[in-house]
Amino acid sequence: MAGITHKDAVLSRYADTLSVTSAPKGRSLTEDALRRLMRNKAAVASVVVVVLIVLIAFFGPWFLPWEYSKVDWSAIRKPPDFAKGHYFGTDANGRDLLARVLQGTQMSLIVAMVATVVSVAIGIVYGAVAGFFGGKIDAIMMRFVDIMYAMPYVLFVIILVVIFGRSPVLLFVGIGCLEWLTMARIVRGQTLSLKQREFVEAAHAGGSSPMVIIMRHIVPNLTGPVVIYATLTVPEIIITESFLSYLGLGVQEPATSLGTLISAGAGVAEAQPWLLIFPAAVLVVMLLCLTYIGDGLRDALDPKDR
Amino acid sequence: MADVLVVDDLDVTFSLHQSEVKAVSDLDFTLAEGETLAVVGESGSGKSQAFLAVLGLLARNGRATGRAMLGDKNLIGLSPGELDLYRGRDITMIFQDPMTSLNPTLKVKTQLSEVLVRHQGYTPEQAIRASIEMLERVGIPEPVKRANAYPHELSGGMRQRVMIAMALLCKPKVLIADEPTTALDVTVQAQMLELFKNLSNEFGTALVLITHDLGVVAGVADRMMVMYGGRCVEKGPTDTLFYDPRHPYTLGLLHSTPHVAKRGQRLDPIQGLPPSLEHLPQGCAFHPRCAFRFERCFAERPPLLPVEDVREKACWYQGELAYGEVA
Amino acid sequence: MLDKPVKAPAEDLIQVENLSKYFSISAGLFARPFQLKALQDITFTVKRGETLGIVGESGCGKSTLGRCILQLLSPDQGRVMWLGQDIAALPAEEMRKRRKDLQIIFQDPLASLNPRMTVGEIIADPLRSLMPELKARERRDRVIRIMEAVGLLPEMINRYPHEFSGGQAQRIGIARALITEPKLIVCDEPVSALDVSIQAQILNLLADLKDQFGLTLIFISHNLSVVRHVSDRIMVLYLGRIVELASGDDLYDEPRHPYTRALLSAVPIPDPKRARQRTIDGLVGEIPSPINPPSGCTFRTRCRYALPICAQQRPPLENTGVRMVACHRWQELDLKAGA
Numbered sequence: 001m002a003g004i005t006h007k008d009a010v011l012s013r014y015a016d017t018l019s020v021t022s023a024p025k026g027r028s029l030t031e032d033a034l035r036r037l038m039r040n041k042a043a044v045a046s047v048v049v050v051v052l053i054v055l056i057a058f059f060g061p062w063f064l065p066w067e068y069s070k071v072d073w074s075a076i077r078k079p080p081d082f083a084k085g086h087y088f089g090t091d092a093n094g095r096d097l098l099a100r101v102l103q104g105t106q107m108s109l110i111v112a113m114v115a116t117v118v119s120v121a122i123g124i125v126y127g128a129v130a131g132f133f134g135g136k137i138d139a140i141m142m143r144f145v146d147i148m149y150a151m152p153y154v155l156f157v158i159i160l161v162v163i164f165g166r167s168p169v170l171l172f173v174g175i176g177c178l179e180w181l182t183m184a185r186i187v188r189g190q191t192l193s194l195k196q197r198e199f200v201e202a203a204h205a206g207g208s209s210p211m212v213i214i215m216r217h218i219v220p221n222l223t224g225p226v227v228i229y230a231t232l233t234v235p236e237i238i239i240t241e242s243f244l245s246y247l248g249l250g251v252q253e254p255a256t257s258l259g260t261l262i263s264a265g266a267g268v269a270e271a272q273p274w275l276l277i278f279p280a281a282v283l284v285v286m287l288l289c290l291t292y293i294g295d296g297l298r299d300a301l302d303p304k305d306r
Numbered sequence: 307m308a309d310v311l312v313v314d315d316l317d318v319t320f321s322l323h324q325s326e327v328k329a330v331s332d333l334d335f336t337l338a339e340g341e342t343l344a345v346v347g348e349s350g351s352g353k354s355q356a357f358l359a360v361l362g363l364l365a366r367n368g369r370a371t372g373r374a375m376l377g378d379k380n381l382i383g384l385s386p387g388e389l390d391l392y393r394g395r396d397i398t399m400i401f402q403d404p405m406t407s408l409n410p411t412l413k414v415k416t417q418l419s420e421v422l423v424r425h426q427g428y429t430p431e432q433a434i435r436a437s438i439e440m441l442e443r444v445g446i447p448e449p450v451k452r453a454n455a456y457p458h459e460l461s462g463g464m465r466q467r468v469m470i471a472m473a474l475l476c477k478p479k480v481l482i483a484d485e486p487t488t489a490l491d492v493t494v495q496a497q498m499l500e501l502f503k504n505l506s507n508e509f510g511t512a513l514v515l516i517t518h519d520l521g522v523v524a525g526v527a528d529r530m531m532v533m534y535g536g537r538c539v540e541k542g543p544t545d546t547l548f549y550d551p552r553h554p555y556t557l558g559l560l561h562s563t564p565h566v567a568k569r570g571q572r573l574d575p576i577q578g579l580p581p582s583l584e585h586l587p588q589g590c591a592f593h594p595r596c597a598f599r600f601e602r603c604f605a606e607r608p609p610l611l612p613v614e615d616v617r618e619k620a621c622w623y624q625g626e627l628a629y630g631e632v633a
Numbered sequence: 634m635l636d637k638p639v640k641a642p643a644e645d646l647i648q649v650e651n652l653s654k655y656f657s658i659s660a661g662l663f664a665r666p667f668q669l670k671a672l673q674d675i676t677f678t679v680k681r682g683e684t685l686g687i688v689g690e691s692g693c694g695k696s697t698l699g700r701c702i703l704q705l706l707s708p709d710q711g712r713v714m715w716l717g718q719d720i721a722a723l724p725a726e727e728m729r730k731r732r733k734d735l736q737i738i739f740q741d742p743l744a745s746l747n748p749r750m751t752v753g754e755i756i757a758d759p760l761r762s763l764m765p766e767l768k769a770r771e772r773r774d775r776v777i778r779i780m781e782a783v784g785l786l787p788e789m790i791n792r793y794p795h796e797f798s799g800g801q802a803q804r805i806g807i808a809r810a811l812i813t814e815p816k817l818i819v820c821d822e823p824v825s826a827l828d829v830s831i832q833a834q835i836l837n838l839l840a841d842l843k844d845q846f847g848l849t850l851i852f853i854s855h856n857l858s859v860v861r862h863v864s865d866r867i868m869v870l871y872l873g874r875i876v877e878l879a880s881g882d883d884l885y886d887e888p889r890h891p892y893t894r895a896l897l898s899a900v901p902i903p904d905p906k907r908a909r910q911r912t913i914d915g916l917v918g919e920i921p922s923p924i925n926p927p928s929g930c931t932f933r934t935r936c937r938y939a940l941p942i943c944a945q946q947r948p949p950l951e952n953t954g955v956r957m958v959a960c961h962r963w964q965e966l967d968l969k970a971g972a
Contacts, residue, residue, distance in 0.1 A: 026792030029748055198744040205705055206759035206809065207732040216758075220749045348828035447918070461919050462691075491690035492855065493916045496899035518829055521858070521901025525908040545905045562833035564862035566885065566900045572840070573862070575833030579798055 030223075036300040043296025046289035053286055057105035066096035068103040069254040079274055089274040091264070100256055101279050105286075107257040111172060112237045116230050118176035123183025124219065124226060130184070131191025132214050142188065145181050153178060157244060175240055179233055183226070190225050194218050224301040231294035235287040258283045310479040310512050311337040311360075311397070316372035316382070318352065318359045318536075327583045329355040331536045333372070334610070337480060340506035342513040344527035344544065346520065346559070350580045352536040353516050357482045361399050362389040376480070395425045398473040402485040404465035408457040414441075414468055415453035421475050440471045443508070445501060463494035470501065474509055481505065482514040487522060495522075502526050520563045524548060532556050535581050535591030538610055542617025552619045554596045557627045590622070598623040643680040646817060646849050647702070650676050652711030652721075654694070654701050658924065669924050671697045672873045675711070676950070677957070679817070684843065684850040686864030686881070688857055688896070692923045693870035695853045699819045702851065703735050704728050733763045736810040740822035742802035746794035753790040756780065756808045763813055779808045782845070784838060800831035807838070811846065819851045824859060836863060857900045861885060869893050872923055872931045879956040887968075889958045891936045894968040930961070938962055 037043055065085035066072065075084055076094040088097035130141040157174045194200060195218070203213050242259015244250040251257045258279050265276030318330035330352040337343055347353040359370035360381055374381040376397055381389065401407050409417055418440070419433035428436065434453070441449035444467045457465055466486060473481050483502070487495040503526055505511050515527060523530055523544060531541040532555060540553040551557045558576035578595035581587060587594050593603040602622045610620040654672040672694040679685045687695045700706040702713055704720055712719040715735070720728055736759075739745035746755055756776045760767055767775075777787045783804045794802055803823065810818050820839070824832040840863065843850060854860050860867055861881050868878040869892065877890040888894045895916045902908050916935045921927055927934050933943040942961055950959040960966075 026751060026789075026796055028751075028793055029795070198739050198741060199747040201705060202737075202739060202745045202806075202809070203747070203758065205703060205732060205737045207729050207763040207813075208758065209726070209729060209762065212762060216750075217747050221747070348830060463919055491920065492857065492901075493690060493895060493899045494919060495901070497916075499901070519901060520829075520903040521908075524903050524905040525901050548903070548905050559829060560903065562830045563903045564833075564836070564856075564858040565903060566858040566861050566897065573833040573837055575837060576830040577834070579800065579831070580828060 033224075033297075033300045037296050040296040040299065042292045043300075046292040046296070049285065049289045050293070053105065053282070053289075054109060057102050057109060060102045061099060064096070064099050064102070066099050068099040068256070069095060070099075071095055077272055079272070088278045089272070091272075091275055092268070095254075097261075097275065097278060100261060101258075101282055104256045104258045104261050104279060105282055107251055107255060108238045108241060108259070108283075111175065111241045111257070112234045114172045115175040115179055115237045115241075116234060118172065119179035119183050119233075120226060120230055122176070122180040124187050124222065126180070127184040127187025127189075128191050128214050128218055128222070131188035132195060132210065132218060134192075134195075138188070142185075145184055148177075148181055174244065175237055178240065179237060182233070183229065186225055186229055187222055190222050191218055194221055228294055228298045228301065231290055231297060234290050238283065238287070308339050309336045310339050310376070311514075312373070312375040313356075313360065314373040314375070316356060316359065316370065316374065318355050318364065318368060318370045320365070321367045321369070322584075325584060329368075329536055329583060330359065330370075332610075333538060335531055335538070335541065337512050337514060339479070340510055340512055341528045342502065342506065342515060342526055344523040344530040345514060345516045345533060346518065346523060346530055347533035348518055348580050350535070350583055351533040352583075353533050354484050356533075357399065357484065357514065357516065361393055361397065361482070362386060363399070394421060394478075395476045396478050397480040397482070398476075398478045399482040399484065400466075400469045400473050400486055402488050404462070404469045405457065407469055408465060410457050412456075413453070414455055414457065414460070418453070418468070418472050418475060421472055425476050437471070437475065440475055441468070444471045444474070445497065446471070463490055463497065466490060466498060467501070470498075474505075474511065477509060478511055480514065481511050482516070484516045485518070486515070488517070488519070499526050520548075520559060532559070535586055536583060537591065537620065538618075539592065539621070540617065540619040541610075546617055551627060552613060552617070553621045554598050554623065554627060555592050558595075590620075598625070598627065643682050645678040646681040646715075648678045648712075648714040649702065650712045650714065652676070652698070652701055652708050652713065654697055654706060655709050667924065670873055670926070671923065672701065672708075674950075675873075675875060677868060677875065677878060679849060679851060681816075681849055682847065683865040684852055684863055686860035686867040687851060687853045687870060688855065688860045688867060689870035690855060690896075690920060692872055692920055694873040695855075695870050696821055698870070699737070699821045699851065699853050703732075703737055703819055705737070730763070732759075733813045734816045735819075736813065736815040736817070737819045737821060738803075738806050738810050738823045741826050742799050742806055743794055743797075745806050746802060748794055751791050751793060752780075752785075752797075752805055755794070755805060756812055759809060759813050775812060776808075779812050782811070782842065783808045798831075799827050800834060803827060803831075803835055804838070807835075807842070811842065814846065815848070817849045817851070819853065821853045822855070823852075825854065825856065832859070839863070857896055869896065872921070872926055874931065875950055875957060875959060876932065877956070877958050877960075883956060889956065889963045889966070889968065890960045891938050891966070891968065892932050895935075930959075938966055 061068070071094045072084070072086070072090060073094055075081065075086055075090045077092055078086065078090050080087055080089045086096050086098070088101060091097055091100065126141065130138045160174055200213060200217055203217050208216070238258065241250055241257060242262060245257050245260045251260060261279035262276065262283065265279060269276040313333060313335050316330055316333040317328065320327045320329055333356050335343070345353045355364070355368070358364050359368070360374040362381065362384065364370060370382050372382055376392060379392065381392065381397070415434050415437055418437035419430060422428040422433035422436055423430060438449045438453050441453060446452050446464060446467050452460065452464065457468070460468065487498050490498060499522065502513060502515065505513050515522070517523060527544045529542065530544050530547055532539050532547070532553065534555050540547060540551070540556050547556055548560065551560060555576070558574070561574035562576060564573060576595050581591055589605050590596070590599070590603045590607055593599045596603065600622070608620045608622045610618050612618045652672060652675040653670070656669040656671055657666045658669050659666045675698060687698060689695045697706060701708045704713070708721050711721065713721045715731065720731060750758070753773070753776050756779060757772045760772050760775065776790065780787050780790065785801065785804050785808065794805070797805065823839070824835050827835060836859065839850070842848065852860060852863050864881050866878065866880050867884050869876050869890065871892050877884065877888070877893045884893060885897065888897055898911065899916070902911070918935050921931065921934060927944070929944040929946055930948050933939040936943070940961065946961070948959045948961045950957055951963070
């Protein structure tokens with residue numbers, strides 16, 4: 001008997017602790033959702049394609065013979081020519097289209113990502129606070145959102161440009177300032193319905209303070225709609241960015257974005273169709289994949305599926 | 307008394323992602339004209355699915371085999387078109403939540419008269435008059451006013467009565483009621499049960515009452531059938547099963563039910579949880595929770611056999627079932 | 634742990650005085666919103682160590698009352714005296730600190746559990762908020778002990794609510810309510826959503842825990858059989874007012890209010906012979922809308938004993954010490970027949 005040294009008591013306590021620390025981990029809702037997402041072939045294929053596009057956009061340029069701003073005087077407005085290394089052809093200034101498409105994709109992706117992160121961060125906090133506290137706070141906060149919505153967007157961006165001058169950073173800020181509004185509305189709506197759910201009341205009864213309830217109980221249950229909306233807004237962001245760049249308020253030469261390339265290509269589509277087709281194809285494929293992913297996420301996160 | 311519904315060998319299977327689940331196995335019973343049969347069970351017993359199958363209302367991944375003879379026609383396996391000749395007319399069903407069974411955009415009288423126009427060939431005027439008469443017969447005060455109302459303007463009890471009226475319009479031989487009073491207040495439930503008691507006298511309809519509430523069963527049913535794990539484990543006259551249950555699950559249910567006249571005695575619950583239909587225990591499905599089990603129960607599933615000509619039970623144990631032994 | 638009171642008289646643990654709660658229902662753009670009087674003038678006490686049952690049908694306000702007692706809803710009028718202090722008048726932060734002693738168990742077991750938290754986190758949540766001085770190890774120990782007390786396997790501590798059945802989920806809810814060792818627990822229809830055999834398990838569990846932890850319970854349910862089974866005294870509500878309050882035996886053997894009598898006779902009895910013999914004291918009609926209740930005694934429209942005075946004057950709630958009744962005719966009526 002190990003009674004004298006109390007070793008058995010220590011050991012059994014230790015064993016008990018082990019049995020609980022290594023207690024089997026449950027299947028969280030997120031794991032469930034991921035599993036369901038994996039079963040959706042369209043979504044999985046789309047994820048693969050998007051990952052490929054991202055990798056090629058960021059690492060592809062190293063493998064290309066031509067840089068995006070380098071002019072090839074011998075090949076101006078030429079269709080795709082494999083011998084010269086212009087796989088997508090060249091544009092009006094003799095620059096390699098493939099390189100430009102890759103660079104443009106990079107730019108569009110960065111803009112989309114930053115703008116999404118900014119809008120999600122602001123939108124969640126703003127919407128959750130407004131929705132949770134309700135009453136006057138909610139009214140004031142949402143009226144502000146309504147006013148921002150009502151403002152003509154282009155005017156707002158132009159004012160920003162006038163104040164801060166042109167820069168890509170402005171692009172992020174400008175777009176982020178637009179997207180967070182909708183995110184805030186969505187989050188507020190979700191918060192309103194979450195507020196009614198019994199586990200929030202239970203947290204209140206359990207002595208949690210309002211901020212704790214928001215952070216620990218409400219925000220984690222928002223991830224579903226937020227993620228879905230975020231994936232579905234990325235296409236919107238890319239298009240908004242192209243619109244801004246087209247107006248001359250965004251990306252400036254020689255840097256380019258998908259939107260800029262498309263609008264440039266649209267003008268000469270009859271004569272030089274490759275200038276439109278290639279960037280448009282990339283954009284369309286990316287948007288399609290993101291939509292499939294968004295749809296797949298929505299199906300995967302839909303609790304009724306259980 | 308002729309039998310209006312004879313069910314034989316009824317199986318209901320659902321195909322899930324990676325497996326098949328048998329919700330109902332080998333169900334047999336008969337329903338005589340004008341009698342009230344209670345089908346008792348908890349979640350997962352299969353009691354609702356069996357009758358949804360009879361009426362052809364199973365979900366898309368469900369499949370039923372066996373026989374459900376209404377007269378000389380087997381309802382299992384008929385196409386929806388063929389079923390429509392009998393559904394709503396000779397055999398009908400009402401559900402727990404009348405709000406979801408009634409169309410919120412149509413007035414009550416429209417929904418009622420539609421049944422008559424469709425199945426009995428009434429003209430719209432005749433149908434409306436007959437509907438209002440039926441509303442009165444099921445105990446709805448001011449029937450004309452109610453007939454002109456929309457479902458959401460009525461209370462829960464009223465809506466349930468409207469459902470019953472709709473079900474009775476074609477004077478069906480069989481009415482299946484799936485937990486019809488669970489969502490109602492107790493005083494309204496009492497009125498509803500009075501109505502059920504008179505069903506066979508006034509309308510000659512046989513009633514199948516699906517419920518988990520033994521109090522409701524005691525008040526209304528002539529015979530009862532207890533289901534567990536998709537099978538019938540005991541059936542017979544209500545009095546016999548209440549005062550002399552022979553299956554441990556029936557005994558357990560009786561002892562789990564608080565009785566308003568007896569206070570404070572500790573309830574004798576059945577230990578454990580209802581079985582998952584995907585992983586039914588070997589042998590008798592109830593054995594993990596049974597206080598009377600022995601070796602045979604683990605290995606072999608007991609068949610449903612008659613006992614003393616009065617009832618049937620599916621249990622190997624032949625001894626006395628005493629209070630206080632279930633847990 | 635509290636000492637179990639051995640003999641009466643137990644002291645009053647909580648006193649509710651003239652509690653009223655109204656809800657504003659908007660009536661369209663231009664009409665003034667009108668008031669739904671969910672609770673009116675509720676006055677009663679709960680003694681330490683007892684189980685007070687609150688019973689009634691739709692619209693009686695019983696769930697609202699449970700929440701008003703715990704200040705999950707703010708009463709519009711009245712006081713709730715807890716340990717000598719009116720908690721209805723406290724600011725939210727002050728009330729929050731007192732929640733250690735006042736807990737609640739909800740009706741829908743799964744809905745009251747945050748689907749994104751593990752069982753361990755859910756049960757420990759009140760500890761984190763109300764006893765922040767505890768370390769993580771101590772918290773976990775307490776969680777495990779409570780899980781064992783309510784019949785949950787400690788290995789389940791990392792699982793998520795959707796992996797549990799209804800009965801087990803309710804045990805989690807009970808564990809959460811018990812973890813701060815409260816004095817009073819409001820049970821809001823704790824077994825209504827469960828299968829019959831599981832109901833019985835949970836009722837037994839609650840009885841055992843009540844003894845073990847020296848709890849006082851307020852048990853709210855629409856099921857009179859269940860309430861009778863667990864309660865020492867029972868309070869009957871109708872359209873937001875108390876109609877009768879008496880010990881379970883008194884209420885059952887000698888109901889003094891026609892509504893109580895009707896309720897008792899309507900309760901289905903799992904005994905076929907008695908069920909057949911019983912005369913249902915059938916109530917006419919249905920519960921009136923709480924937005925527009927009848928004048929005088931709100932029950933008079935369904936009462937077979939109603940007199941003209943019942944329409945003119947609301948019956949006062951009379952308190953004989955042993956029982957409370959709100960009926961003009963309670964002393965003359967003999968309501969014992971049958972049931």
